[in-house]
Amino acid sequence: MLIDAHVHVWIREMIPNWFLRSMAWREARKELPFGTVEEWLEKSRPQYWDPGAERWLKVMEDCGIDACVNVPNDLGGAEGFAGDEAPMSIKEINQEYCEWAKRLKGKFYTFIGVNPLRGKAAVELLEKGVKQWGARGLKLLPHTGFYPSDRICYPLYEKCAELGVPVNIHTGAGTFRYSKYAHPIHLEQPAMDFRRDLEFIAAHAGGGIGELWEEMCTVARYVPNINLELAQVAPTVIRGGFRGNKGKYKDHIPQFIDMLDIMRNMLIGGCANIIFGTDMPTYPVEVLKEWCDLFKNLPAIAAQYGYDFSQEEVDLMCYRNAARIIKLDLDEIKKAGQK
Numbered sequence: 224m225l226i227d228a229h230v231h232v233w234i235r236e237m238i239p240n241w242f243l244r245s246m247a248w249r250e251a252r253k254e255l256p257f258g259t260v261e262e263w264l265e266k267s268r269p270q271y272w273d274p275g276a277e278r279w280l281k282v283m284e285d286c287g288i289d290a291c292v293n294v295p296n297d298l299g300g301a302e303g304f305a306g307d308e309a310p311m312s313i314k315e316i317n318q319e320y321c322e323w324a325k326r327l328k329g330k331f332y333t334f335i336g337v338n339p340l341r342g343k344a345a346v347e348l349l350e351k352g353v354k355q356w357g358a359r360g361l362k363l364l365p366h367t368g369f370y371p372s373d374r375i376c377y378p379l380y381e382k383c384a385e386l387g388v389p390v391n392i393h394t395g396a397g398t399f400r401y402s403k404y405a406h407p408i409h410l411e412q413p414a415m416d417f418r419r420d421l422e423f424i425a426a427h428a429g430g431g432i433g434e435l436w437e438e439m440c441t442v443a444r445y446v447p448n449i450n451l452e453l454a455q456v457a458p459t460v461i462r463g464g465f466r467g468n469k470g471k472y473k474d475h476i477p478q479f480i481d482m483l484d485i486m487r488n489m490l491i492g493g494c495a496n497i498i499f500g501t502d503m504p505t506y507p508v509e510v511l512k513e514w515c516d517l518f519k520n521l522p523a524i525a526a527q528y529g530y531d532f533s534q535e536e537v538d539l540m541c542y543r544n545a546a547r548i549i550k551l552d553l554d555e556i557k558k559a560g561q562k
């Protein structure tokens with residue numbers, strides 16, 4: 224079984240203008256001669272919009288992903304863009320996702336994504352989302368202007384602990400505002416402060432090869448309620464991941480298996496602290512396919528390079544940890560897969 228603990232499914236009305244412009248800016252700068260933001264605003268949009276997650280469900284089926292967890296980013300009112308909100312309110316966005324999750328029981332689960340800078344309203348939305356709408360946890364995106372160690376986040380952590388749900392926090396670089404907020408070190412203090420009653424999921428594990436995964440390991444090494452989640456690591460491993468599979472780039476599979484070996488060795492729980500994820504739809508489906516195949520065949524592939532990964536360890540990373548930490552019912556997922 225394969226559970227993807229980190230995906231995004233968007234419709235246009237969920238995205239504020241600043242973020243559309245920031246995506247278009249990067250698209251425009253990919254190849255010479257550089258284009259303009261205005262040109263790319265039109266070109267770069269439609270591939271992302273997926274009302275009701277229909278396109279994504281088909282991709283899941285093709286790649287053998289049994290269930291996924293949507294981790295919404297609250298992009299409204301990011302630092303430097305006060306008042307720039309999506310056409311849908313943050314409440315409407317989260318409610319919409321929860322309705323999809325109800326309809327797609329056993330296939331699609333969702334967290335509540337809300338910015339702690341929204342104050343009391345954020346805590347109320349989290350509580351309503353979990354208690355009344357069936358959401359499974361909280362997603363925080365520090366890039367928008369806060370450190371996870373900031374006191375402003377603590378009422379949300381307290382609420383998560385009370386509700387018995389985990390918090391997923393983006394770590395490392397990202398196509399948002401400022402990555403300084405998302406350095407792994409800022410997870411240490413809240414994870415220690417809530418060590419008795421809250422599981423932290425470090426989205427992206429600080430970032431994959433060439434990024435901050437080593438800093439992430441340093442932080443999580445003695446803090447076992449920090450779990451390293453591997454979404455968005457795929458493009459650093461599978462050739463051409465960031466640019467599409469153009470053939471001239473190399474795979475970094477041996478390096479990744481070495482990285483995974485170091486991670487499981489450093490973390491107190493070993494593979495019990497590592498969670499599979501993808502961050503789709505932010506890279507091409509052919510990269511995703513190879514990423515899923517790598518995990519499904521990990522014991523055999525790792526053995527080719529002299530590493531010993533047991534099926535038990537692979538099962539932990541691929542679905543058992545997600546099921547335990549996010550409290551997903553494996554029977555419900557199996558049943559949905561038989562339909």
Ligand SMILES: [Zn+2]
Pocket residue numbers: 229230231454502
């Ligand atoms: Zn993400």
